[in-house]
Amino acid sequence: xxxxxxxxxxxxxxxxxxxxxxxxxxxxxxxxxxxxxxxxxxxxxxxxxxxxxxxxxxxxxxxxxxxxxxxxxxxxxxxxxxxxxxxxxxxxxxxxxxxxxxxxxxxxxxxxxxxxxxxxxxxxxxxxxxxxxxxxxxxxxxxxxxxxxxxxxxxxxxxxxxxxxxxxxxxxxxxxxxxxxxxxxxxxxxxxxxxxxxxxxxxxxxxxxxxxxxxxxxxxxxxxxxxxxxxxxxxxxxxxxxxxxxxxxxxxxxxxxxxxxxxxxxxxxxxxxxxxxxxxxxxxxxxxxxxxxxxxxxxxxx
Numbered sequence: 398x399x400x401x402x403x404x405x406x407x408x409x410x411x412x413x414x415x416x417x418x419x420x421x422x423x424x425x426x427x428x429x430x431x432x433x434x435x436x437x438x439x440x441x442x443x444x445x446x447x448x449x450x451x452x453x454x455x456x457x458x459x460x461x462x463x464x465x466x467x468x469x470x471x472x473x474x475x476x477x478x479x480x481x482x483x484x485x486x487x488x489x490x491x492x493x494x495x496x497x498x499x500x501x502x503x504x505x506x507x508x509x510x511x512x513x514x515x516x517x518x519x520x521x522x523x524x525x526x527x528x529x530x531x532x533x534x535x536x537x538x539x540x541x542x543x544x545x546x547x548x549x550x551x552x553x554x555x556x557x558x559x560x561x562x563x564x565x566x567x568x569x570x571x572x573x574x575x576x577x578x579x580x581x582x583x584x585x586x587x588x589x590x591x592x593x594x595x596x597x598x599x600x601x602x603x604x605x606x607x608x609x610x611x612x613x614x615x616x617x618x619x620x621x622x623x624x625x626x627x628x629x630x631x632x633x634x635x636x637x638x639x640x641x642x643x644x645x646x647x648x649x650x651x652x653x654x655x656x657x658x659x660x661x662x663x664x665x666x667x668x669x670x671x672x673x674x675x676x677x678x679x680x681x682x683x684x685x686x687x688x689x690x691x692x693x694x695x696x697x698x699x
Contacts, residue, residue, distance in 0.1 A: 410554045411629040411651040413467040415459045418550035433549050455542045464593040467550030474544035481533040576645050576697050579635050589632040590624035603666040610689040614663045617684040643699030652691040659685035
């Protein structure tokens with residue numbers, strides 16, 4: 398939807414872990430053909446493609462946090478660039494008043510905590526005081542590389558959604574006819590996600606289908622919500638409530654996340670599973686979200 402702000406649209410894309418981004422950038426020749434990153438590739442003395450040293454350095458730093466996602470990296474990059482821009486404008490004004498260089502850092506911190514370097518080490522603060530322009534310019538360069546990397550990862554999620562999203566009205570992809578009745582029964586789906594520390598987490602959930610995708614609904618901030626936003630890989634097991642030895646196992650990925658229509662969706666699920674018109678367990682201020690899951694592999698039993 399063109400009227401939705403870009404950052405909101407990017408936030409609604411399936412989360413892309415930094416580890417997945419790294420797998421896209423293994424070869425300099427591949428990076429050299431990427432329109433976003435080609436400017437960071439030059440030639441070595443043998444005429445072979447060689448990436449700018451900032452690219453692997455920034456990527457390595459991002460990979461140090463297993464929970465990092467491309468959208469999170471995008472926000473961090475924009476924040477760093479914005480802080481550097483504001484800091485530069487403020488420094489220019491303070492210098493024009495004749496403020497001594499040694500007092501710049503203290504004055505910046507007093508004006509706004511985000512303009513100072515309370516979170517940085519002392520060496521960086523001393524280097525900044527020696528040459529604020531050079532230090533912030535280097536910071537902006539790193540943030541620009543981080544921004545390009547983040548956008549590249551998010552573009553992969555968008556491309557996947559555009560090229561692999563099933564047509565509206567189709568049944569769930571790869572779901573055998575022999576077990577499609579489980580999609581309509583009051584069968585729970587045992588949803589497996591991955592915690593930030595890499596351990597598995599399993600929750601029984603209500604579900605339905607839409608346009609070839611499996612839909613689940615959860616409240617924002619819950620464990621599975623955080624896990625799915627960070628890592629789109631999921632597995633589900635749907636067991637026949639009339640025969641526990643008959644079930645379907647699904648492996649897939651989150652194809653879309655949205656809060657639009659989520660309240661109506663949880664009411665529809667309550668109707669399916671409880672026979673009531675409205676979900677009875679809402680909490681004040683609760684924000685719900687729909688996760689649409691694209692099946693990639695389906696196995697059946699019974």
